[in-house]
Amino acid sequence: MPKETNRLRENGRTKAGFDEKDRMLLRLLAQDATRSYADMGAQIHLSPPAVHERVKRLKRDGYIRATVSLLDGEKIGRPLLSFIHVDTTGWGAKSPMRALSELEEVEEIHTVTGDTCVILKVRMPGTQALEDLLARIYRIEGVKGTRSYVALSTYLERGPT
């Protein structure tokens, strides 16, 4: 087993766990994960196998959580994006709230600080469906009230880069 060391690596990977090339790779993949290793490697001055090994490590170590296709909300029949603030009495409503994960219209669930307890991001087919969802939320024990913010235009929407 390797012994402890108190010295930091001089070059390459530091405390963050990745070096500059890793960082650039992550950025490239976050923008477009369909490019070939050879292609990205040329941009970053690495051979395809070298890129492959780095990406494999970045996945194994959890820097890359998943690789997915981003769908167009409107095209798939859910043009109505909104954020819903949910106020609850105490934290008892947290667990039933997680059940909303089952609904595919619900994209995000966060507990937050501030003048509300939970923020939901949802994408609905229309106002009727949104109203139904709100009804369902109010049925949850401990829900005091909600405020809804319907998106008019989306100027930017992306993941961490």
Added chain:
Amino acid sequence: MPKETNRLRENGRTKAGFDEKDRMLLRLLAQDATRSYADMGAQIHLSPPAVHERVKRLKRDGYIRATVSLLDGEKIGRPLLSFIHVDTTGWGAKSPMRALSELEEVEEIHTVTGDTCVILKVRMPGTQALEDLLARIYRIEGVKGTRSYVALSTYLERGPT
């Protein structure tokens, strides 16, 4: 050139522009875009070339906007997720707001209905960086005020499926 017709297709693709197999493919890709066409095809009863053609069409027609890797916010040094509501006087602040797209910490910008005008989703390295961002926002002409909601826990975070 084909003449007009007033009849809908009986089976297969309808007004939505995709059929059941397309829909399933989209769901699969939104969850994991690394699977092979052969693999997904087996699940959906299609040959690899058939899957390939469908995916190509779904991309061309805009159902699939992009294929990207999702990075871990904490791992890449941005553990502080928050939503910022921005109130403005009139809509003059909209354009300068779009300039925030340049900052890679800013992930979403929406104009919304409700008791605020704009909602930002941002992921910051820490509280200091968040304060700096707020200072920058307040410097924008027409910004009346902001409210910030810092995420404590994220129970769900995904794209449209």
Added chain:
DNA sequence: ATAAATACCGAATGAAATTCGGTGAAAACG
């Protein structure tokens, strides 16, 4: 100083994407 670990490369291999006719069924047309 020496041993161990790491990151890289070029070459070889394997798997997957992509291309290419060919077929059958449905839709459009007259």
Added chain:
DNA sequence: CGTTTTCACCGAATTTCATTCGGTATTTAT
């Protein structure tokens, strides 16, 4: 209706790419 066109599919062939495999140089630990 019968005919033509379009469409989605398949199996086989091809090509591109991911992946594996030594081998080397550099760095890190002992």
